Amino acid sequence: MGRLVVVSNRIADPRKAAAGGLAVALGEALRSTGGLWFGWSGNIKAEGTPGEGELHVRQAGTVTLATVDLCQEDHDGFYLGYSNGVLWPVFHYRLDLANFDTGLVNAYRRVNQMFARKLMSLLKPDDVIWIHDYQLIPLGAELRAMGCSNRIGFFLHIPLPPAQIMSALPQHAWLVRSLFAYDLVGFQSEADVSHFAAYLQQEVPVETPAPGLYKAFGRTLRAGAFPIGIDVNEFQDLANAREGLDMAQRMREEYARRRLLLGIDRLDYSKGLPHRVRAFRQLLANYPENRNSATLIQVASPSRETVDAYADIRQELEHLCGAINGDYGELDWMPVRYIHRTVARHRLPGLYRAAHVGLVTPLRDGMNLVAKEYVVAQDPEDPGVLVLSRFAGAAEQLKEALMVNPYDEHGTAEVIQQALQMPLAERIDRHQNLIKQISVYDVHWWQHRFLEALSETKSTLV
Numbered sequence: 114m115g116r117l118v119v120v121s122n123r124i125a126d127p128r129k130a131a132a133g134g135l136a137v138a139l140g141e142a143l144r145s146t147g148g149l150w151f152g153w154s155g156n157i158k159a160e161g162t163p164g165e166g167e168l169h170v171r172q173a174g175t176v177t178l179a180t181v182d183l184c185q186e187d188h189d190g191f192y193l194g195y196s197n198g199v200l201w202p203v204f205h206y207r208l209d210l211a212n213f214d215t216g217l218v219n220a221y222r223r224v225n226q227m228f229a230r231k232l233m234s235l236l237k238p239d240d241v242i243w244i245h246d247y248q249l250i251p252l253g254a255e256l257r258a259m260g261c262s263n264r265i266g267f268f269l270h271i272p273l274p275p276a277q278i279m280s281a282l283p284q285h286a287w288l289v290r291s292l293f294a295y296d297l298v299g300f301q302s303e304a305d306v307s308h309f310a311a312y313l314q315q316e317v318p319v320e321t322p323a324p325g326l327y328k329a330f331g332r333t334l335r336a337g338a339f340p341i342g343i344d345v346n347e348f349q350d351l352a353n354a355r356e357g358l359d360m361a362q363r364m365r366e367e368y369a370r371r372r373l374l375l376g377i378d379r380l381d382y383s384k385g386l387p388h389r390v391r392a393f394r395q396l397l398a399n400y401p402e403n404r405n406s407a408t409l410i411q412v413a414s415p416s417r418e419t420v421d422a423y424a425d426i427r428q429e430l431e432h433l434c435g436a437i438n439g440d441y442g443e444l445d446w447m448p449v450r451y452i453h454r455t456v457a458r459h460r461l462p463g464l465y466r467a468a469h470v471g472l473v474t475p476l477r478d479g480m481n482l483v484a485k486e487y488v489v490a491q492d493p494e495d496p497g498v499l500v501l502s503r504f505a506g507a508a509e510q511l512k513e514a515l516m517v518n519p520y521d522e523h524g525t526a527e528v529i530q531q532a533l534q535m536p537l538a539e540r541i542d543r544h545q546n547l548i549k550q551i552s553v554y555d556v557h558w559w560q561h562r563f564l565e566a567l568s569e570t571k572s573t574l575v
C-alpha cells in the first residue's frame with residue numbers, strides 16, 4: 114500500500130495516549146506508512162476570508178500533521194450550521210431539529226472545496242486516502258473534480274437514516290451522488306448498509322453487479338459495514354493501572370451501601386438522557402426497594418453548546434435531575450448525581466468498574482463506544498451489567514447485553530431492575546460473551562479490515 118492519508122474534521126497527535134483509541138489506531142496505520150493526517154486545526158480566525166484558511170504542516174514522529182484554520186463565517190456555516198445543525202439531526206432521524214436554511218450548505222461546500230484544494234497540494238500519486246465522517250461527505254467528489262485519481266475510502270461514524278428520512282433532506286441527491294466519488298464507503302452497522310441500498314433502489318437508477326457493489330453515476334462503489342471497536346488492550350491497561358484501581362476502590366467505598374448506575378455521554382439529544390433519567394425515576398417509583406440505594410451518576414460532557422438544540426437538552430436534563438432529587442432524595446441520599454463535565458480518560462475505567470449497571474440508552478447512535486468501554490473495564494469475576502439501547506449500532510454486536518427500547522421508559526425501568534437483580538453466574542456468563550466479541554472486533558481489526566477492503570477495491574471507473 115502507498116502512503117496513508119487520513120482526513121477527519123479534527124485530528125490528534127497519535128503519540129499522545131489521551132487522544133483515545135481511534136487516534137491510536139489511526140496513528141498506528143499512519144506510522145506504518147509514514148502517513149499524513151489532515152483536518153481542521155481547531156482554530157477560528159475572527160478576521161479570515163471565507164473559503165481561505167492558512168495551512169499548517171508539522172511532524173509528529175514519522176507522521177505528518179497538516180491542519181487548516183477556519184474563519185468565523187466558515188466555522189459557523191460549515192461546522193455549527195450544516196454539519197451539526199442539519200446533517201447530525203437528520204442522520205439521527207431528527208428532522209424536527211434540523212435547520213434547513215438553504216444558505217448553510219454553501220458554507221459546507223465551500224469548506225470542503227477549500228480542504229480539497231489544500232489537500233491536493235500535499236498528495237502523492239500512490240497515496241491511499243481515508244476520509245472520515247459527515248462533515249466531509251463531498252470531499253471525495255471535490256478531490257475528483259480537481260483531478261485526483263487516488264484510491265479514496267470514506268467512513269461514516271454516525272447512522273445513515275432510512276430512505277424516507279434521508280430523502281427529506283433538501284440536498285440528499287447531491288450528497289448521495291457525491292458518495293459515488295469514493296471507491297469504498299463504510300458504515301457502522303448492517304442496518305445503515307440496508308438503508309443505503311434501499312435509498313439507492315428508491316431514488317437512483319442503480320445496478321448491483323455483486324453483493325456490496327453499487328453501480329451508478331458512471332462509477333462502481335463498494336459499500337459495507339465496518340463496526341468500529343475500541344483499543345481493548347489500552348483500556349484494560351488503563352483499568353489495571355494504579356489510578357484506575359484507586360478510582361474504582363474510592364467509588365466502591367463511597368457507595369458501599371448503594372447500587373451504582375452509570376451513564377457517560379456527550380450532552381447530545383441523540384443520547385436519550387432525559388428518557389434515561391425518567392426511566393430511573395420509574396425504577397424508584399415502581400420498585401421502592403431501590404430507594405435510598407440505587408444511585409445514578411450521569412456524566413455528560415459539554416458539546417456544541419452554541420447550537421440551540423443543545424442548550425435545550427441541557428436545561429431539560431438539569432430540571433429533571435433536580436426534580437427527582439427533590440422528590441425522592443433523603444438527607445443522606447441523592448438519587449441522581451448529574452455532572453456536566455468531561456471525565457479525564459484515565460479515570461473512566463475505574464468509574465465504569467465501580468458501577469453495577471452501565472446505562473447506554475441512546476435514541477440513535479452510530480455505534481457507541483461507551484458500551485464497549487464499560488464491558489472491558491469490568492472485573493471478570495464480579496462484572497456489572499450493560500443495559501443497551503436497541504437503537505445503538507453496538508446492539509448488532511453486543512447481543513448479551515440487556516436490550517431496551519429507550520422510548521419505553523416503563524420497560525427500561527423493568528430491565529434496569531432485572532440488571533440490578535441479576536445473579537452472579539449470569540453476569541459472568543454474559544460478560545464473557547461480550548468481552549470475546551469486543552476483543553475480536555477491536556479498533557485495530559476495524560482499521561485493518563477497512564484498509565484491506567479499500568486496497569482490494571479495483572479502480573472503479575466504468
Ligand code: ADQ
Pocket residue numbers: 133270271341377378379412413414454455456457458461478479480481482483486
Ligand atoms: P460520539 O457521539 O462522541 O461519537 P461515543 O462512541 O459514545 O460517541 O463516545 C466516544 C468517546 O467519548 C468514548 O471513548 C467515551 O469514553 C468518550 N466520552 C463520552 N462522554 C464522555 C464524558 N462525559 N467524559 C469523558 N469521556 C467521554 C461518534 C458517534 C458514535 C461512534 C463514535 C466512533 O456518534 O456512534 O461510536 O463516533 O465512531
